[in-house]
Amino acid sequence: MGEAQVSLKHLYRVFTKPEHKDSKLAQIEQHLSDNIMDFLSQHVVTKKTSLEEIEKDFSQAGVPESPEFVSAHAESLLEKLVAHSVNTYSPTFIGHMTSALPYFHLPLAKLLVGLNQNLVKIETSKAFTPLERQVLGMMHNLIFDESDAFYDAHLHSARHALGAFCSGGTVANITALWVARNKLLGPRPGFNGVAKAGLAAAYRHYDINNLGVICSKRGHYSLSKAVDALGLGREQLLTLPCPAQTLRPEDALKAGLEYQAQGNKVLAIVGIGGTTETGHVDPLDELADVAKELGCWFHVDAAWGGATLFSSTNRSKLKGISRADSVTMDAHKQMYVPMGAGMAIFKNPEDANAVRHHAQYILREGSKDLGATTLEGSRNGMAMMVYSTLHILGRRGYELIIDQNIEKAQTFARMINTHPQFMLTTSPTLSLLTYRVCPASVQQALEKVSPQECDKLNQKLDQLVVAVQKAQREAGKSFVSRTRLECAELDGKAITVFRVVLANPLTTEQDLANILEEQALLAQKMRLWKELDKRAMAMLKHASV
């Protein structure tokens, strides 16, 4: 189908830009553009097809032998791919941190791909390099608020970097801990430093058993990847229990002192500026004190919550973030930029030099090439999307959106609290919350019956939450995610809960009410619901005699 000629003439045509406005390629472009608009105005899931069915469309391992016409290929993409994508723009898609984007990103994306600049070195990026440095400076300013003289001196300095732009929060966390590691195990007389000599030699030289990183159980799994990739080992990520959802400074200090008493060294404490699961913020100011006492690096993972700094009302929730040595920010989360935009920001502009790399053909000494201090090599100009969004929305625009998201989460929390068939499990600090669906009788029973009986009810409730979440996702009108959480109220035992992220500015209160109604209806139709109700009634009757 749609097979084209195998000739250089045909291939040259594929490489050249459309000749005029109504050429074939321009028409295809318009067609795709119309189709995507159509798709984005539909439900979360347009076509209910199983993953197994979809896999059949992608089952050929062989490289296609002959070229295909672009028009024919575009049709096949629309049919096989677009029609089965998830509409993350939908106002009722409130389960994950990926949400609707401002429309201007579509034409800007064309510019980005059209220019295809490579930020690894100035020779392939020119103006994009100063732009990216400015964006990193803006984030630095938002977090650390240094003087104008500071930014004048460092923004475009070849010997400094205010941060590292990368593909996302994962690489930002790895980059931050990489810098921390290389600084701690740096060169000194008689030792070339970990970057050159390797980790084993560094441990011998510095007389260290192990290097560890402290965070709470709610730490993002990218931290576990980071300690693995940096050679520390996953067992050296000390994840401390946090039944109240935030890391207690006294626990962090105790764990750090105990660890160091065994001949180990704490590399870093990671405070979370908005956990991925519940949106709680660790006590950053107190954790900065602990880091100081342990003599270690202080990293704040603000991949999701960092954007809260735009809001003068809510930025105090991240109090202490300016005492961090490094901060992770994800512009593709609450900064409404397409995926592929993470940043590690360094308080001290000298720190990134701990990972600086020089190569003869590129990244020459004294050059302003950004590739010298980033983990990734070739990178596109995503910083432009951040730059443009910062300008088009402005701080005050972001502030409005962030404040509205948090207020909406508070409204949703009230709706859950007043609804007889739902229970709020964590209330929103930022725009995230978790809750469960639960018969009123079970809610009563949970207050009155023995811990053993509560356990039984909770296990069944977990199954109910899973079943309702799946049924809702399959129905395709709306999407809420689920997770497992340890709760202070249950002596740290884990329960399964719905998880909601209110990031889409177009989600209305009516949407939220509808989502609750849909969940209540789905739940009440389930056999599990009736079983739970019956069991709770029996327990209550028994408890009252």
Ligand SMILES: *Cc1c(COP(=O)(O)O)cnc(C)c1O
């Ligand atoms: C999303 C997230 C990450 C990982 O970011 P990616 O962009 O998915 O790599 C890390 N930490 C936190 C707190 C996050 O919310």
